[in-house]
Amino acid sequence: MEHSDFLVVGGGVIGSAVACGLLHKKCSVTLLDAGGDAFNASLANFGLVWVQGKGQGSRRYAEWCHEASELFPEYVRQLETETGIDLAYRKPGGLVLCHGEEEYQKREKVLERLRNESRHGSYDCHMLDRADVQKMLPNLTLGPGITGGSYSAHDGYLNPLALLKALHMSFTQGGGHFCSGTAVTNIGYQHGRFLVTTNSGEFTAEKIVLAAGNAMTRLSRMVGMDVQVHPEQGQLMVTERTRPTLSMPISGIQQTAEGSFIVGLSNRNVGFNTDTDTRLMKQMAQRVVNAFPALACLKIVRSWSSLRVLTADGLPIYQQSERCPGAYAVTAHSGVTLAPQHQIHIADWIAEGVQPEEFERFSTRRFDVEKTA
Amino acid sequence: MLKRLHDISDRRKVTIDFEGMQLEVPAGETVSAAVLAAETDYTRTSAISGVHRGPYCQMGVCFECLMEIDGVPNSQACMIEVRHGMTVRRQHGARGVSDEASV
Ligand SMILES: Cc1cc2nc3c(=O)[nH]c(=O)nc-3n(C[C@H](O)[C@H](O)[C@H](O)COP(=O)(O)OP(=O)(O)OC[C@H]3O[C@@H](n4cnc5c(N)ncnc54)[C@H](O)[C@@H]3O)c2cc1C
Ligand code: FES
Numbered sequence: 001m002e003h004s005d006f007l008v009v010g011g012g013v014i015g016s017a018v019a020c021g022l023l024h025k026k027c028s029v030t031l032l033d034a035g036g037d038a039f040n041a042s043l044a045n046f047g048l049v050w051v052q053g054k055g056q057g058s059r060r061y062a063e064w065c066h067e068a069s070e071l072f073p074e075y076v077r078q079l080e081t082e083t084g085i086d087l088a089y090r091k092p093g094g095l096v097l098c099h100g101e102e103e104y105q106k107r108e109k110v111l112e113r114l115r116n117e118s119r120h121g122s123y124d125c126h127m128l129d130r131a132d133v134q135k136m137l138p139n140l141t142l143g144p145g146i147t148g149g150s151y152s153a154h155d156g157y158l159n160p161l162a163l164l165k166a167l168h169m170s171f172t173q174g175g176g177h178f179c180s181g182t183a184v185t186n187i188g189y190q191h192g193r194f195l196v197t198t199n200s201g202e203f204t205a206e207k208i209v210l211a212a213g214n215a216m217t218r219l220s221r222m223v224g225m226d227v228q229v230h231p232e233q234g235q236l237m238v239t240e241r242t243r244p245t246l247s248m249p250i251s252g253i254q255q256t257a258e259g260s261f262i263v264g265l266s267n268r269n270v271g272f273n274t275d276t277d278t279r280l281m282k283q284m285a286q287r288v289v290n291a292f293p294a295l296a297c298l299k300i301v302r303s304w305s306s307l308r309v310l311t312a313d314g315l316p317i318y319q320q321s322e323r324c325p326g327a328y329a330v331t332a333h334s335g336v337t338l339a340p341q342h343q344i345h346i347a348d349w350i351a352e353g354v355q356p357e358e359f360e361r362f363s364t365r366r367f368d369v370e371k372t373a
Numbered sequence: 374m375l376k377r378l379h380d381i382s383d384r385r386k387v388t389i390d391f392e393g394m395q396l397e398v399p400a401g402e403t404v405s406a407a408v409l410a411a412e413t414d415y416t417r418t419s420a421i422s423g424v425h426r427g428p429y430c431q432m433g434v435c436f437e438c439l440m441e442i443d444g445v446p447n448s449q450a451c452m453i454e455v456r457h458g459m460t461v462r463r464q465h466g467a468r469g470v471s472d473e474a475s476v
Contacts, residue, residue: 140470240439240447241420243467259420259467294470299447301436 004028004177006350007196007205009184009219011035012042013160013335014342015211016167021347022209023174030203031176032196034183034215041213042335044306046236046264047160047256048249049337052094052125052152053110059117060361061315064341066124069154071340076158082173085166087158088257092248094155095133097146097291104147111150125152139245140292149250157249159257160336167339184212187222189324194223207326209350213309214272216331224323227364229331231272231307235280236264239298253288261298263288267308274305308333318346318362329364374412387457398455405431405438405450408461416440416450420467439464 004027008019011033019031051069055062069091076089098104108127115123128136129148136151172178181200187208188195196203210219210227220227241259252265265284268277281303289296309331311317316332328350332338348354360366384399391408398407405428408416415425417439428438431451442448442461446468450461 240436241467242470245470297470 001202001204002030002177003204004030005205006030006207006209007032007194007203008209008211009196010210010212010215011168011178011180012040012211012213013164013167013339014042014213014330014332015209016042016164016171017335017339017342018209018211018330018346018350019176020167020171020174021343022351023171023176025347025351027351029171029176030205031171031178032182032184032198032203033178033180034212035180041306041308042164043161044236044304045160045234045336046254046262047157047163047336048094048251048254049089049091049156049158050094050249050251050334051154051337052150053096053114053251054334055117056110056113057117058313058315058361059119060358062114062118062123064316064356064362065334065337066154068338068341069156071344072156075340075343079163079166079170083166083169085162085169087162087166089156089158090257091154091156093151093153094157094249094251095128095136095149095151096251097133097142097149099145099147099287099290101147107150124154125150137247139247140294143290143293145290155249157254158336163336163339184219187219187327189223189327192326194324194327207328207350209328209330211330213331214307216309216329220321220329223321223327225319225321225327225329225364227311227317227319227329227331229309229311229317230269232310233266233268233270233273233305234264234308235266235268235276235284235303235305236262237281237284237300237303238262239295240301242298250291252284253291260301261288261295266305272307274307276303276305309335312367315366316362317364318349318359319364375409377410387455387459389455389457389459389461391461392463400455400457402455403431403451404440404442404448404453404455404459404461407455408440408450415463417464418466423466 006022006029008015008031011031022029051065054065076087115121133149182198184198186197194205194208212219214231216227216229239261246255255261319329321327345356381399386397387400389396396411416427429435433452438450439447440450
């Protein structure tokens with residue numbers, strides 16, 4: 001039986017970032033990952049480090065995303081230096097395009113609300129008219145239906161496969177023990193210690209961090225927590241490669257460093273289902289062609305769908321178990337964007353009890369308040 | 374170099390233009406087979422590293438066989454049959470996307 005200071009359950013982008021952070025605290029850390037599912041969100045996502053539009057009704061979450069984007073350049077630099085892996089991270093800012101007048105007005109309202117909710121009206125994202133959007137995208141002529149868009153300088157993107165690979169490499173190079181193909185089936189708690197049963201042996205630890213994506217609901221109950229998440233399907237399509245054409249990521253369309261366009265604008269509630277839907281693909285492709293008619297000539301070479309991990313209100317859950325102190329749950333909607341927050345601040349909280357500002361807002365107790373209200 | 378396993382002398386032939394060379398090839402063959410049989414050294418250059426590449430899987434999955442066929446860039450040569458009068462060019466790096474192409 002193997003013993004460590006920390007066990008982290010789930011080797012997706014969230015669990016891996018937390019595990020790397022804990023390792024920097026000079027703790028012994030074991031990372032258990034069931035693996036085997038190519039459709040885990042961490043392997044199948046869009047790769048945006050995205051701030052704009054997030055956190056309506058939750059100022060603290062909007063700030064949390066913004067802080068992540070501020071941390072990102074240095075975070076990537078360190079990870080690349082450590083591992084030699086190129087994450088293809090770029091931060092040119094990002095755009096949301098508006099098709100028609102109605103979308104423009106809706107978007108304007110979203111930004112207005114975020115600005116009103118922000119401290120001192122400091123929310124930093126603004127609307128652009130069609131001509132200004134066109135100036136930002138000199139290589140592609142906008143379709144006639146594009147009325148404008150919103151721009152934030154804080155948005156960026158990277159290669160999400162490279163990020164996950166780099167996190168795993170950094171973890172093992174730093175002395176962490178990574179057990180892939182190891183699925184947790186039971187978690188026991190005795191005398192302040194955790195006993196974890198898996199399909200390949202038992203593990204014990206002083207503390208345990210659950211970061212198992214859509215398996216959180218089931219696992220959290222084993223340590224006296226009620227962390228409810230549900231899957232939401234997102235579908236992506238990838239085109240043939242072209243010369244660099246799109247100079248910044250757009251919500252739903254980006255061009256990778258290798259030259260492929262990735263398109264993904266969908267969300268469906270279809271349970272644990274990763275089928276692709278050709279009608280949906282057609283709609284997504286049409287929207288892209290409406291935005292940029294020149295892209296109609298591109299062939300789609302791959303498509304897949306994957307499952308987001310959503311909480312009831314879409315905000316992260318960072319929670320310690322009251323029944324089994326030393327057990328933590330970490331889950332969020334945008335695990336790529338929040339990677340530095342998880343590696344730095346969530347690890348600080350778990351290892352040293354240092355809580356970021358207004359941290360209570362991310363605990364499951366916010367749902368109790370709603371229930372009793 | 375690569376050779377056809379079967380005798381093609383009595384097969385119907387078509388002529389394609391490969392980089393200015395006129396190739397007489399059996400009707401029904403794929404562009405990649407026809408070009409390989411003509412002792413071609415390479416059929417594209419990689420969009421990332423620029424190195425020379427050629428067809429590999431011959432069944433539509435690896436995208437190594439990309440060529441410009443009748444003016445259409447990034448065409449999979451292993452999935453397209455030769456046609457009389459066809460023009461076939463190497464694919465040099467990534468294709469471009471221009472606004473003119475769409476109109
Ligand atoms: C189509 C799509 C596009 C997205 N685009 C973006 C984007 O652009 N930017 C962004 O920031 N976010 C994006 N996301 C969200 C992002 O991908 C997720 O927030 C993130 O990947 C979640 O990571 P995770 O580690 O919590 O979950 P997962 O990636 O689901 O990983 C969970 C891990 O836990 C393991 N596990 C499960 N059960 C057990 C068990 N019993 N024992 C051991 N291990 C277990 C699994 O094997 C898996 O490896 C997107 C998601 C989707 C689906
Ligand atoms: S040779 Fe593999 S796709 Fe054509």
